[in-house]
Amino acid sequence: GESVGLHLPTLSVQEGDNSIINCAYSNSASDYFIWYKQESGKGPQFIIDIRSNMDKRQGQRVTVLLNKTVKHLSLQIAATQPGDSAVYFCAENPGNTGFQKLVFGTGTRLLVSP
Amino acid sequence: DTEVTQTPKHLVMGMTNKKSLKCEQHMGHRAMYWYKQKAKKPPELMFVYSYEKLSINESVPSRFSPECPNSSLLNLHLHALQPEDSALYLCASSRENTEAFFGQGTRLTVV
Numbered sequence: 001g002e003s004v005g006l007h008l009p010t011l012s013v014q015e016g017d018n019s020i021i022n023c024a025y026s027n028s029a030s031d032y033f034i035w036y037k038q039e040s041g042k043g044p045q046f047i048i049d050i051r052s053n054m055d056k057r058q059g060q061r062v063t064v065l066l067n068k069t070v071k072h073l074s075l076q077i078a079a080t081q082p083g084d085s086a087v088y089f090c091a092e093n094p095g096n097t098g099f100q101k102l103v104f105g106t107g108t109r110l111l112v113s114p
Numbered sequence: 115d116t117e118v119t120q121t122p123k124h125l126v127m128g129m130t131n132k133k134s135l136k137c138e139q140h141m142g143h144r145a146m147y148w149y150k151q152k153a154k155k156p157p158e159l160m161f162v163y164s165y166e167k168l169s170i171n172e173s174v175p176s177r178f179s180p181e182c183p184n185s186s187l188l189n190l191h192l193h194a195l196q197p198e199d200s201a202l203y204l205c206a207s208s209r210e211n212t213e214a215f216f217g218q219g220t221r222l223t224v225v
Contacts, residue, residue, distance in 0.1 A: 032211065036216075043118075043206075043216035043218045049212075089156055100206075100211075101159060
């Protein structure tokens with residue numbers, strides 16, 4: 001079936017480094033993508049989104065890149081901080097249904113050392 | 115108010131019990147969702163309500179029964195659950211074609 005997957009299950013970085021978390025998706029009909037951050041014992045927290053008519057979107061310290069040719073999504077976090085330690089999920093919405101039928105990737109754990 | 119509030123935060127129930135999970139949002143979102151998340155796994159969609167009507171049921175067993183009493187409330191009624199149903203149950207809401215906001219979840223343990 002269609003799926004969204006991540007290449008790296010765990011990413012360890014030093015405080016101040018830039019982090020890049022990758023995600024591959026397989027549903028070419030997906031038109032909306034979201035990155036979520038989930039801390040232990042909490043629900044997913046929205047970080048940034050991007051629509052399929054864009055290839056880059058920037059937020060505060062975060063950038064999402066979308067490459068539709070190779071069906072690849074990445075999340076870049078600048079100057080990573082210990083508070084960024086969490087599991088990061090990419091999610092796709094496979095079609096314009098008016099609501100979010102999100103399919104989540106497997107997740108990447110980001111560990112930031114002081 | 116940008117929160118999705120879920121109660122209770124933790125729930126332990128026996129296999130013969132009936133319990134309900136509750137979710138509330140006051141952001142004017144007309145789509146509400148239930149997701150199930152097992153440990154170290156991504157959330158998996160269970161149900162979608164759009165304008166208070168059930169739009170998607172992802173082949174969820176009938177021991178899980180959703181209810182949307184009004185545009186701000188979403189319930190999940192539980193009956194005769196199995197130990198393998200133990201998980202974090204997440205509620206979310208969204209406007210049309212925008213990001214979904216998640217609650218903190220209810221940690222359910224079935225004994």
